[in-house]
Amino acid sequence: MLQQSEPGGHPPPAVLRRSRAEDLPAIATVDGRGFGFHYRDEDIEAFRPLFEPDRFLLAEDDGRIVGVTGSFPFDVTLPGGATLPAPGVTWVSVAVTHRRRGILRALMEEQHRGFVTDGSAVSLLTASEGSIYGRFGYGITTLxxxxxxxxxxxxxxxxxxxxxxxxxxxxxxxxxxxxxxxxxxxxxxxxxxxxxxxxxxxxxxxxxxxxxxxxxxxxxxxxxxxxxxxxxxxxxxxxxxxxxxxxxxxxxxxxxxxxxxxxxxxxxxxxxxxxxxxxxxxxxxxxxxxxxxxxGMWARVLDVPAALSARRYAAEVDVVLDVHDPFLDRGGRFRLRGGPDGAECVRVDVGGPTVSVEVAALGQLLFGGERATTLARAGLLATEDETALHSVDLAFQAECLPQHGTGF
Ligand SMILES: CC(C)(COP(=O)(O)OP(=O)(O)OC[C@H]1O[C@@H](n2cnc3c(N)ncnc32)[C@H](O)[C@@H]1OP(=O)(O)O)[C@@H](O)C(=O)NCCC(=O)NCCS
Missing domain, CATH: 3.40.630.30 (Gcn5-related N-acetyltransferase (GNAT))
Known part of the structure; x- marks a missing residue:
């Protein structure tokens, strides 16, 4: 839920609802104001074929749209060539009159709960500012x-x-x-x-x-x-x-x-x-x-076993990953056994050499865009077992650096 306003503070909180087809011009107004430009009518209509109303979530205050987030349906390629369906979060903006009172956080919570319910293993976005999305579990995946x-x-x-x-x-x-x-x-x-x-x-x-x-x-x-x-x-x-x-x-x-x-x-x-x-x-x-x-693109792992077992690994790896996910609580301990020919990843209680990792850093590792040793130096991944770190470092490297290729 949106945070309640304090006495004498901000106006009452907004309410969330799914968008409808007729909302598009109002959504474009919020988005245009958020990013500092005016959409022309023909631009709005040109976008309409890409606009799937039930993929857009709105925050309303007193009947007026004051916040938006949407998603596009993509398939994304993993190292080794498998693909996963992945929502690409887009059109994120909150009216300047309603900022820093939790509307984006509420939209993100609701939207990502929906992604989990739909069975998505990973979600993606491109960020207007680098400081916004780490708190929601996103890590930089392509440069x-x-x-x-x-x-x-x-x-x-x-x-x-x-x-x-x-x-x-x-x-x-x-x-x-x-x-x-x-x-x-x-x-x-x-x-x-x-x-x-x-x-x-x-x-x-x-x-x-x-x-x-x-x-x-x-x-x-x-x-x-x-x-x-x-x-x-x-x-x-x-x-x-x-x-x-x-x-x-x-x-x-x-x-x-x-x-x-x-x-x-x-x-x-x-x-x-x-x-x-x-x-x-x-x-x-x-x-x-x-x-x-x-x-370029940022990724967030929503289902650790599904995401990690879908990719291939450059070298044999057998490790327990302790994933830390304060935003969605999709973390825990997972045993990953993988190699060039396939992988399996299951939730476990105990056992094996363990590497702790922030969920945002796991999004980076998933596509092979950042080395585990670099993330460890930044404190986003930690282990007392140097052999396990070396093994994760080698295994998660991809056949080439990741590229997303399509702006959204
Ligand atoms: C970015 C934007 C959507 C944030 O909306 P908001 O409703 O003010 O955000 P919230 O109040 O829900 O903030 C959620 C959290 O993000 C932080 N945050 C919000 N905007 C931030 C920013 N621009 N930079 C750094 N942190 C930000 C808040 O401090 C808050 O932190 P916490 O909950 O961990 O304490 C809004 O400022 C906006 O529309 N900006 C212009 C358009 C834009 O850049 N959109 C993003 C497109 S990728």
């Missing part, structure tokens, strides 16, 4: 970097493949070809999120306000990859906004085209994987300049 490349100085190393096979296509053809390539990419990358048909329609709507002074999207496709970009004529820049490659041939082929655009000075990528090999295809790796590193 990405923005890069800038001065095109004329970016020379491919002799021996870098030049496979060709890239075509320029329009948005209609992109809509036909990209989803299948994206599905293949999602299957191989831990943390990657599925995109539904509705999501693809929305991505490729390419609304004016998303362009930030750039052109409408241009698209390149290869049999095993694609890139969507816009040109900023003023800055003489190509801005890559969405790119996935399933093979190294597609990666080299698309980058050769992106770096071949005469008349442009720079190519920028907002969300470049930390372990992308592009810089090593060039004679001067420094030409892929990192201009920022940001957290």
């Amino acid at each position: 990405h970097r923005s890069v800038e490349i001065t095109r004329r100085r970016a020379t491919f190393r002799p021996g870098t493949p030049d496979p060709g096979g890239v075509r320029e296509i329009d948005t209609t053809e992109a809509r036909q070809l990209f989803p299948e390539i994206h599905r293949r990419w999602v299957a191989t990358v831990p943390g990657a999120l599925s995109r539904s048909d509705t999501w693809w329609d929305n991505v490729l709507l390419d609304r004016e306000w998303q362009r930030n002074g750039g052109t409408a999207l241009f698209h390149l496709v290869h049999a095993d990859g694609y890139a969507s970009y816009r040109i900023d004529q003023g800055e003489r820049t190509c801005r890559v906004v969405d790119m996935v490659t399933v093979t190294e041939e597609a990666h080299a082929a698309l980058w050769r085209v992106l770096l071949a655009m005469d008349l442009l000075e720079t190519v920028t990528v907002w969300s470049h994987p930390l372990d992308d090999p592009l810089q090593y295809l060039l004679t001067d790796p420094r030409q892929v300049r990192t201009t920022g590193i940001r957290d």
